[in-house]
Amino acid sequence: MLDPKSAELVRGLLKEYYSKAGDLSPHSIERREFGFGDFERKISYRHMAFRDWKALRTYLTNDAPPFVSVSSAHYQHPDGRPMENKGRIGAELVFDLDANDLNLPCAKEHGRSWVCDKCLDGVKDETHKLIEDFLVADFGFGEKDIGVNFSGNRGYHIHIDNKTVFDMDSDERKAISDYISANGIEMQSFFPNLGMKGKRLEGPKPTDYGWGGKLAGGVIRALNTGIGELTSLGIDRPTANLLFRKRAEVILGITTGNWDKINIPKKGELWAKVLSSIAVRQSDSIDKNVSTDVHKLLRLPDTIHGDTGLIAKRLKSASDLSKFDPMNDAVAFTKGTLKVKVESSPKFEISGQSYGPFNGSSEELDTAAAIYLILKRSAALI
Ligand SMILES: [Zn+2]
Numbered sequence: 001m002l003d004p005k006s007a008e009l010v011r012g013l014l015k016e017y018y019s020k021a022g023d024l025s026p027h028s029i030e031r032r033e034f035g036f037g038d039f040e041r042k043i044s045y046r047h048m049a050f051r052d053w054k055a056l057r058t059y060l061t062n063d064a065p066p067f068v069s070v071s072s073a074h075y076q077h078p079d080g081r082p083m084e085n086k087g088r089i090g091a092e093l094v095f096d097l098d099a100n101d102l103n104l105p106c107a108k109e110h111g112r113s114w115v116c117d118k119c120l121d122g123v124k125d126e127t128h129k130l131i132e133d134f135l136v137a138d139f140g141f142g143e144k145d146i147g148v149n150f151s152g153n154r155g156y157h158i159h160i161d162n163k164t165v166f167d168m169d170s171d172e173r174k175a176i177s178d179y180i181s182a183n184g185i186e187m188q189s190f191f192p193n194l195g196m197k198g199k200r201l202e203g204p205k206p207t208d209y210g211w212g213g214k215l216a217g218g219v220i221r222a223l224n225t226g227i228g229e230l231t232s233l234g235i236d237r238p239t240a241n242l243l244f245r246k247r248a249e250v251i252l253g254i255t256t257g258n259w260d261k262i263n264i265p266k267k268g269e270l271w272a273k274v275l276s277s278i279a280v281r282q283s284d285s286i287d288k289n290v291s292t293d294v295h296k297l298l299r300l301p302d303t304i305h306g307d308t309g310l311i312a313k314r315l316k317s318a319s320d321l322s323k324f325d326p327m328n329d330a331v332a333f334t335k336g337t338l339k340v341k342v343e344s345s346p347k348f349e350i351s352g353q354s355y356g357p358f359n360g361s362s363e364e365l366d367t368a369a370a371i372y373l374i375l376k377r378s379a380a381l382i
Pocket of ligand 1: 104117
């Protein structure tokens with residue numbers, strides 16, 4: 001629970017933010033369902049509709065909700081309930097990538113409710129991979145179809161707003177989601193004699209279409225880059241060393257579909273591991289996987305995330321992702337300082353300043369840092 005004094009302060013800041021905000025309405029606002037959260041739940045009520053920005057802004061400045069979410073679907077009656085009465089017209093295709101789904105080693109050090117640079121860089125790389133290697137390369141979407149926004153916490157939302165995807169049903173969305181995550185891919189389909197004794201391992205060539213080509217191309221690229229790149233594909237150090245030493249032969253082999261140029265133990269498992277490293281890591285739990293659920297509500301871009309005080313910042317274009325730095329570029333509350341009692345927090349950086357680690361101390365911090373700690377339930381106003 002957020003203490004009443006801190007909650008009141010944050011509500012005040014939210015009111016101020018929304019009263020000064022430009023037009024935050026999604027296109028076709030009148031066809032969207034909205035949902036709002038309080039400090040305890042991201043969605044505490046939904047099935048709301050607004051005819052224009054003026055109506056939404058009045059709501060946001062009066063209520064100052066800590067979470068504002070909107071449907072990727074368009075409906076005839078967005079406030080209809082139950083869901084069947086809304087009359088769905090179509091939906092954007094959305095992907096939700098979160099640092100927690102990457103299972104990075106740093107999460108063990110700082111816990112799953114905190115993020116560090118490695119988490120934020122990792123999820124940014126994953127977003128790049130989704131966009132460049134899958135959405136553009138395999139599905140042929142153009143940059144103008146792809147919208148990207150920071151989630152406001154530790155990930156990115158990727159929206160495809162295009163006529164082709166608008167009419168897709170849940171099964172078609174699931175097929176796309178499975179493809180990019182390499183779900184249900186049988187290694188035997190690329191390596192027909194995998195596990196057969198005495199047979200040379202035949203496998204995909206980099207020119208092959210789809211996952212076969214991706215696997216072959218990914219391994220060749222890593223061999224050309226270095227040992228670090230090979231281990232980042234899940235290959236153990238001794239095998240990576242061996243592959244790298246013999247890389248000329250291995251590359252020549254893979255180019256012609258011969259994956260047996262050098263002797264590697266447990267080849268099937270090794271290449272399966274590489275394949276899953278090349279895939280995009282989304283949440284694999286069905287109820288968290290937004291790309292397959294057309295009824296899901298997602299943070300409205302450029303609204304505040306109530307667990308961090310950061311903006312779910314919309315990027316101008318996907319190519320702006322490389323230089324985007326959430327802990328600087330998505331900071332909302334920059335005025336003044338606040339006195340807080342900090343229970344505990346690891347070291348973190350916000351607006352170019354480093355803070356912590358804290359353990360039960362009273363501190364006067366820049367507002368952005370204080371609010372970040374308050375909303376993470378690690379600090380309270382004094
Ligand atoms: Zn981390």
